[in-house]
Amino acid sequence: MTRQGRIACSFGRASATYDGASELQARAARSLAARVLGYAWNQPNVLEVGCGTGGLTRLLLPHLPGNWVISDIAPAMLDAARALLPSTGAQFRIVDGEAPDLPAASLDLIVSNLAAQWFEDLPNALERLAGCLASRGRLIITTLGCVSLTEWRDAVAATGYKAGTPAYPTAQALSDTLPQAQVGSQNITMIYDNAGAFLKSLRAIGATVPAKDYNPLPVPIMRQAMTHMGAPCRVSYEILTLDWTKP
Ligand SMILES: C[S@@+](CC[C@H](N)C(=O)[O-])C[C@H]1O[C@@H](n2cnc3c(N)ncnc32)[C@H](O)[C@@H]1O
Numbered sequence: 001m002t003r004q005g006r007i008a009c010s011f012g013r014a015s016a017t018y019d020g021a022s023e024l025q026a027r028a029a030r031s032l033a034a035r036v037l038g039y040a041w042n043q044p045n046v047l048e049v050g051c052g053t054g055g056l057t058r059l060l061l062p063h064l065p066g067n068w069v070i071s072d073i074a075p076a077m078l079d080a081a082r083a084l085l086p087s088t089g090a091q092f093r094i095v096d097g098e099a100p101d102l103p104a105a106s107l108d109l110i111v112s113n114l115a116a117q118w119f120e121d122l123p124n125a126l127e128r129l130a131g132c133l134a135s136r137g138r139l140i141i142t143t144l145g146c147v148s149l150t151e152w153r154d155a156v157a158a159t160g161y162k163a164g165t166p167a168y169p170t171a172q173a174l175s176d177t178l179p180q181a182q183v184g185s186q187n188i189t190m191i192y193d194n195a196g197a198f199l200k201s202l203r204a205i206g207a208t209v210p211a212k213d214y215n216p217l218p219v220p221i222m223r224q225a226m227t228h229m230g231a232p233c234r235v236s237y238e239i240l241t242l243d244w245t246k247p
Pocket residue numbers: 004007008011012022025026029049050051052053054055056071072073074077095096097098112113114115116118119205
């Protein structure tokens with residue numbers, strides 16, 4: 001199975017436990033929604049990429065009437081979002097955000113909350129998404145920045161191994177992907193009882209697929225890294241917000 005297929009399965013399996021463990025995603029969704037709703041819209045054609053169970057969708061859709069395509073690569077996530085958003089008139093579709101099969105220049109707004117860190121090739125994906133926007137259309141997304149999961153990477157490094165967390169961009173690298181993109185960064189620290197609780201929360205949201213070509217840690221090394229995290233343990237996340245208007 002491809003890495004992307006494994007990502008879709010992992011998130012699909014977590015669709016029932018996601019909402020109980022996604023405090024970070026909910027916080028990011030609230031500030032993303034406030035940013036999007038701060039602009040004036042007139043019946044826009046909207047694509048949401050990586051909707052998950054629809055946390056961001058529920059904050060936006062009631063306040064932003066338009067023609068919506070709500071999408072994810074995990075069918076079970078899409079089903080969960082659809083169940084929580086009945087009778088909206090929106091289309092729910094399986095769309096790979098890295099290769100959107102929508103007509104060029106057909107959209108006024110693309111939104112996405114904390115899905116793009118799962119893309120294999122972020123700059124290429126953003127270029128393709130930008131191609132779907134009409135002139136003056138906006139791409140407004142959040143993704144993880146390079147500070148994210150520092151404590152876990154350090155704990156694994158202390159064992160002599162490398163963590164399986166994918167490489168996340170700096171704010172500068174993200175802003176370099178599209179001309180004149182605005183990128184903001186916000187650090188959020190989450191506190192867990194111990195490393196076991198932290199790893200359990202990742203499993204509950206389906207965030208379990210490591211970086212490409214990564215071999216899982218041997219069990220004793222995993223235990224050493226978990227001990228190194230201490231109890232309680234803190235884990236940093238950097239939320240990058242990209243806000244770009246197509247010329
Ligand atoms: C951390 S969840 C975020 C869900 C939701 N946006 C939220 O704020 O709660 C990431 C979501 O991105 C989806 N995803 C991952 N890779 C994707 C891709 N290439 N195209 C579309 N969706 C993707 C996953 O299936 C998952 O539902």
